[in-house]
Amino acid sequence: MSDVQNILLPEGSIEKKTITLNVGPTHPATHGVFQNIMEMDGERVMSAESTVGYIHRAFEKLAERRPLYQITPITDRLNYCSSPINNIGWHLTCEKLLGIQTPKRVDYLRVILMELARIADHLICNSIVGVDTGAFSGFVYLMEYRELIYEIYEEICGSRLTTNIGRIGGFERNFTPVAWQKLEKFLKEYPKALKEFENLFTRNRIFVDRTVGCGPISAERALNYGFTGPNLRAAGVDYDVRVHSPYSSYEDFDFIVPVGTTGDTYDRYLVRNVEMWQSLSIIEQAYQKIQNIKGADAEVYHANVPEYYLPEKKDVYTSMEALIWHFKIIMGEIEMPKGEVYHSVEGANGELGYYFISDGGRTPYRLHFRRPCFIYYQAYEELVKGSMLSDAIVVMSSLNLIAGELDA
Amino acid sequence: MALTNEQIQNKLAEKFGEEVSNFSEPFGMLTFEAPKELNLKVLQFLYDDETLKFRFLTDLQAVHYPNDKGRELAVVYHLHNLVDNVRIRFKIFTDINKPDVFTATQLFATANWMERETYDFFGVNFLGHPNLKRILNVDEMDYFPMRKEFPLEDQSRVDKDDEMFGRGGTIN
Numbered sequence: 001m002s003d004v005q006n007i008l009l010p011e012g013s014i015e016k017k018t019i020t021l022n023v024g025p026t027h028p029a030t031h032g033v034f035q036n037i038m039e040m041d042g043e044r045v046m047s048a049e050s051t052v053g054y055i056h057r058a059f060e061k062l063a064e065r066r067p068l069y070q071i072t073p074i075t076d077r078l079n080y081c082s083s084p085i086n087n088i089g090w091h092l093t094c095e096k097l098l099g100i101q102t103p104k105r106v107d108y109l110r111v112i113l114m115e116l117a118r119i120a121d122h123l124i125c126n127s128i129v130g131v132d133t134g135a136f137s138g139f140v141y142l143m144e145y146r147e148l149i150y151e152i153y154e155e156i157c158g159s160r161l162t163t164n165i166g167r168i169g170g171f172e173r174n175f176t177p178v179a180w181q182k183l184e185k186f187l188k189e190y191p192k193a194l195k196e197f198e199n200l201f202t203r204n205r206i207f208v209d210r211t212v213g214c215g216p217i218s219a220e221r222a223l224n225y226g227f228t229g230p231n232l233r234a235a236g237v238d239y240d241v242r243v244h245s246p247y248s249s250y251e252d253f254d255f256i257v258p259v260g261t262t263g264d265t266y267d268r269y270l271v272r273n274v275e276m277w278q279s280l281s282i283i284e285q286a287y288q289k290i291q292n293i294k295g296a297d298a299e300v301y302h303a304n305v306p307e308y309y310l311p312e313k314k315d316v317y318t319s320m321e322a323l324i325w326h327f328k329i330i331m332g333e334i335e336m337p338k339g340e341v342y343h344s345v346e347g348a349n350g351e352l353g354y355y356f357i358s359d360g361g362r363t364p365y366r367l368h369f370r371r372p373c374f375i376y377y378q379a380y381e382e383l384v385k386g387s388m389l390s391d392a393i394v395v396m397s398s399l400n401l402i403a404g405e406l407d408a
Numbered sequence: 409m410a411l412t413n414e415q416i417q418n419k420l421a422e423k424f425g426e427e428v429s430n431f432s433e434p435f436g437m438l439t440f441e442a443p444k445e446l447n448l449k450v451l452q453f454l455y456d457d458e459t460l461k462f463r464f465l466t467d468l469q470a471v472h473y474p475n476d477k478g479r480e481l482a483v484v485y486h487l488h489n490l491v492d493n494v495r496i497r498f499k500i501f502t503d504i505n506k507p508d509v510f511t512a513t514q515l516f517a518t519a520n521w522m523e524r525e526t527y528d529f530f531g532v533n534f535l536g537h538p539n540l541k542r543i544l545n546v547d548e549m550d551y552f553p554m555r556k557e558f559p560l561e562d563q564s565r566v567d568k569d570d571e572m573f574g575r576g577g578t579i580n
Contacts, residue, residue, distance in 0.1 A: 052543060052544065053542075053543060053544035053545065053546075056544040056545065058553070060529075060554060061553060061554055061560055062560065064560065065560045065561070065573065096435060097435075221517070223463065223464055223490075224516060224517045224518065225517050225518050226464070226465060226466070226516070226517075226518030226522075237490070239490055244490075244493045245493065332573075333574075336574075339434050339435070340434050340439075340497075341434065341435050342435075342437060342467075342486060342495070342497065344466075351466070353466065353467055353486075355467060355469065355484070355486070357471060359575070360574070361570075361573050361574035361575045362573050362574035363573045363574070365471075366471045366472075368467070368469045370466065370467045370486075374521065374525075375518055375521065375522070376518075377521075378517070378518065378520055378521045379517070407544060408544070
């Protein structure tokens with residue numbers, strides 16, 4: 001085979017030596033609805049063209065006709081591997097616009113949930129990288145612990161995947177003693193499993209051979225492509241929203257931001273692993289801080305904002321005030337100031353931003369989600385050019401692409 | 409010495425004079441606008457200047473203001489200086505009948521899909537874009553769905569007008 005082949009020859013030309021291959025939209029190796037039209041020379045990818053939008057659900061348009069609390073379930077369905085981060089990010093955006101201050105305890109409870117969600121997301125991503133390089137067992141080991149995380153969510157909000165967790169101002173109810181027990185169980189058991197997972201992969205000859213140098217990106221290109229989150233940090237840029245613009249009292253916590261050097265699949269894997277350890281440490285710190293809150297604030301789980309926070313149901317039946325607020329909030333008749341606000345949180349795969357323009361109506365005038373994986377997926381064509389098809393699959397799973405977030 | 413909003417504003421005023429206008433700071437983020445012909449000049453200046461260094465394009469999207477004649481569509485850039493950790497918001501306005509705006513893809517590779525998305529939903533025509541076609545919607549679609557003239561509800565519903573959503577009367 002010659003080194004240079006004209007990949008632009010039309011279909012049916014007998015001079016054409018490359019093959020057009022459709023990977024996706026539904027393909028067992030892509031973990032979601034992704035289509036790539038690849039031009040293949042043997043097993044080598046000459047060019048790839050990504051097609052997105054197969055599960056587009058018009059979230060931004062929907063949000064223009066919904067009161068704030070009805071937008072929370074929409075955010076669930078962005079990155080559905082870590083819904084609590086999306087929910088809480090949305091609540092923080094609303095609180096910024098409405099000028100609500102939350103108590104420290106609420107911030108720490110939120111930090112616990114967001115870090116649990118980050119662990120759930122990273123463990124899926126890393127174990128899927130394992131599956132795509134041919135090691136299924138790591139996936140089975142860790143999946144069990146995602147289940148434990150989901151049980152904690154269930155104890156707090158009643159659902160598991162699309163959580164709709166929390167309210168503007170805090171949570172709908174306090175964490176139950178069972179939730180704390182489940183959290184303790186998770187904190188006790190997970191480190192052992194994660195260590196075991198690392199032992200299986202990090203120095204595994206086959207895994208290292210498959211991932212080192214696979215889909216690398218330089219820091220300059222990564223920044224130019226708008227990479228954020230673990231993928232950017234793997235390229236060597238220590239940008240983390242939790243550190244740069246702390247929200248929900250992240251400034252009270254002590255943690256390191258891991259960075260890689262080459263931005264390849266192996267570095268992305270390592271960065272995610274270290275972040276899981278850091279998240280565990282943050283959860284433990286938050287737990288300690290909550291234990292140390294004494295006195296009147298020891299059981300507080302929402303800010304005192306009756307205009308925006310649904311009253312307790314028993315009060316609705318007995319007090320006029322609560323009844324009025326209940327109806328006003330459910331009908332979406334809350335007072336919203338005019339203004340535009342951009343708020344971002346460190347999602348599990350990058351900077352998740354909300355750009356919210358309010359014109360004083362009951363619904364957003366315009367709401368835009370900055371979805372990290374939509375932004376960095378466009379680099380995929382460049383990342384896989386010239387690599388083997390099987391490497392292209394590994395690169396895709398190591399980027400932590402979530403179809404729901406990609407298509408919004 | 410961290411970069412302040414005042415310094416950025418002075419720098420911009422020094423370079424572009426009266427062309428950059430409407431400075432404000434909603435929630436601490438410096439926001440300003442410029443004529444649409446100057447969008448690349450402003451972005452390039454913000455990118456190149458050794459003190460400003462706005463080299464990360466966080467987000468790009470459009471907003472539709474149907475009542476603002478001659479400047480119905482706003483294209484909004486969110487830029488980030490990662491060294492000093494300062495964000496700014498930069499807007500340009502364009503006539504909906506001639507929504508031609510220069511593309512930022514030469515400066516930021518990430519603008520490629522963001523501009524395709526903006527074109528897809530608002531019909532902003534990015535001049536010089538390498539591959540300006542629909543991205544999330546089907547290729548056959550012949551309208552731009554995020555514009556305000558397309559209401560979300562079933563057209564036969566009369567009860568869900570804008571008044572229901574706190575905006576009084578007809579489509580704003």
